[in-house]
Amino acid sequence: MLLKIARRNLLRHKGKSLVVGIILFIGSLVMTIGSATVTAMEKNVTRTFIDSFMGDITIMSKKQKNEGVFMQMMGETTEVMADYAKTADILSGHQDVDSFIPYCYSIPMMLAGNDNPTGYPAICAIYAAELDQYQKMFSNISPVEGKLPLRGERGILLSKYMRDMYYLVNQDLYYPANTPFSAQYFPEGITNARHEDVSLKHNIVLMGYSARNSSGDVSVPVRAVFRWTRLDNFWREVSVMDIASYREMMNYRIGGDIVISRQESRLLEINTDNPEAMFAEKIETAGITAQKVSKPEFSRAAGKDDFDNNAWELIAVKLKDHNQKKRAVTIRELNNIFTEKNIDAKAVTWETFAGAMAGFIKGIRTGLFVFVSLIFIVAIIIIMNTLAMSTLERSAELGMMRAVGARRKFIGFMLLGETFTLSAIFGGLGIICGGLMSAIFSYLKLPVKNEMMQIITGNAWYAPEFTAADALTGIILLILVTVLSVIYPLRISFRISPLDAVERN
Known part of the structure; x- marks a missing residue:
């Protein structure tokens, strides 16, 4: 019976119902595409940074x-x-x-x-x-x-x-x-x-x-x-x-151990606290002679063959x-x-190894999440105000229902039924359209030339990935938005009494 009443009331108030429905549709559509984009970004970040460049873990000294x-x-x-x-x-x-x-x-x-x-x-x-x-x-x-x-x-x-x-x-x-x-x-x-x-x-x-x-x-x-x-x-x-x-x-x-000559050893034994002592003894000297050496000998002398493999x-x-x-x-x-x-040796994550670059990428992902969240907050406020105005305009109707014996609980369920009906139709349609659009974008692989967008998408093209988890998340968020949006209008409806209906008439 509540569904029949909800359907009748929605048809009677087509204008306001359509406004709320459009808001729910747009919010669900953007949320679905945004969620699919985040999913693709998570996978592409894995492919780009882990599979293609750094691995999951970096080992260092x-x-x-x-x-x-x-x-x-x-x-x-x-x-x-x-x-x-x-x-x-x-x-x-x-x-x-x-x-x-x-x-x-x-x-x-x-x-x-x-x-x-x-x-x-x-x-x-x-x-x-x-x-x-x-x-x-x-x-x-x-x-x-x-x-x-x-x-x-x-x-x-x-x-x-x-x-x-x-x-x-x-x-x-x-x-x-x-x-x-x-x-x-x-x-x-x-x-x-x-x-x-x-x-x-x-x-x-x-x-x-x-x-x-x-x-x-x-x-x-x-x-x-x-x-x-x-x-x-x-x-x-x-x-x-x-x-x-x-x-x-x-x-x-x-x-390795370094072998030094007797003359070099004596130099290391010099008392640097008494500089004059450096010249107090007879210093052994040797003449400089030229001698032809082979290329291998020269390479060893120059240290060419002792690099640590x-x-x-x-x-x-x-x-x-x-x-x-x-x-x-x-x-x-x-x-x-x-x-x-x-x-x-010590093991760290690739994000730690990447330093500020990983923080930059996380910042982009967080910004995208905040953007989607703001859309929902705005949607909640608009839907809540629209429903509140609709409830106030229906004060006479709701007051008459109270006068003929309808309880507050019944009126509350009636308003919930109306809101959830709109949410199921328009919000569900938004999720379905968002999933279809994500699939189309993924198939087309739209080229992305902007470097910032390439980091966000993780590719040189835009290809969101809509999954069952995204659909479930969309449904849960849609229910959450609906519940939060209807709380204030319900409080208004509970305050309406039969006397309000008489005064308004």
Whole structure:
């Protein structure tokens, strides 16, 4: 009977019913599309940051003070892990670990070279790893020019953005080694450049930069110019190089006891508290003689052959389950093992490793959630005011119903029935239309050129993902909006008495 009365009353007050219905429809539609967008963003963030770049967990040295390594300043030191082999054994045997790869990360300088004395150096973020293993684990490099190097082959994979920017600054054009020059290597939009005006280069000189001030420089061949498969505009300043060249650049050498001569030993024994004593004794000297040495001997003397092949700074770890609660348990287990076995390693989340960048992404997601929430708050206020005005205008009708014996409880259920009928029809229609529109957008994959929107969507296109969980969330929120919207109008209806009907008539 209540449904029949509700239907009759809604038809009698078509104008107000339609206003409330439209508000419910728009709110449900926007909420559904927004929820599908958030769902897609969550999945794409997983694909972009975990599957394609950082993994679920990052392992680093316990000596590493700044855990936000990815956003650290140029020159900050990334500590080398002292117990990489032991750490790798633990990861290999852990039941939650799917795969892992060791790598290094820093921000060296690209030098202009002797043939360009007026050129400017530039900073270049570098990932260093075994290139074939890196691509196998992340599969996020798409070569534009050249090809990926073979296993054990030295070289750098230079991002197209960095190559183009360096050309615009210094007129140095880098392109893959052992490749004939072609005009296609010029940056996009550069059509009037002449071959003779450009410094063509196959090798890049990189200078390591760290707080220890112990790094050097290294010349590496450009093997390929590439774009990142996902969010190229976001990662475009990062290039990838082979680990052997990186160790040479950062001067990561094998430690050990140093053998010194008798003369050097005596120098260390000098009493620095009495400077005059430095000249009080006869000093042994030796003449300088020239002697031809072979190339291998020179290399050993110069320290070319003692680079530490086990020097790694970080380990990216992918888990079998991306669930955040499960990840937290795994991190706690790993850190407990590292502590018990006194291993120089600690596990952190990829968000911690990413530093301020992860906070920025979380801020965007929070902003999107707040935006959807504000839509609901506005909808609640508008619907509540509309229903309250409708209730006041129906005071005579409700008062007469009270006069003929209708109880407040009956009137309250009648108003609830009217509101829930509108909510079910228009709100349900909004959820259905939102789901259909999300499916259409996902199928069309509308291109997204704005960098901020690419971060929000996690892709270069907009493709929301509407799931059963989104539909259930929409229904729950719709019920919540309906209940909150009708509370105040119900309080007004409870105050209406038969006397109000007589006074209004």
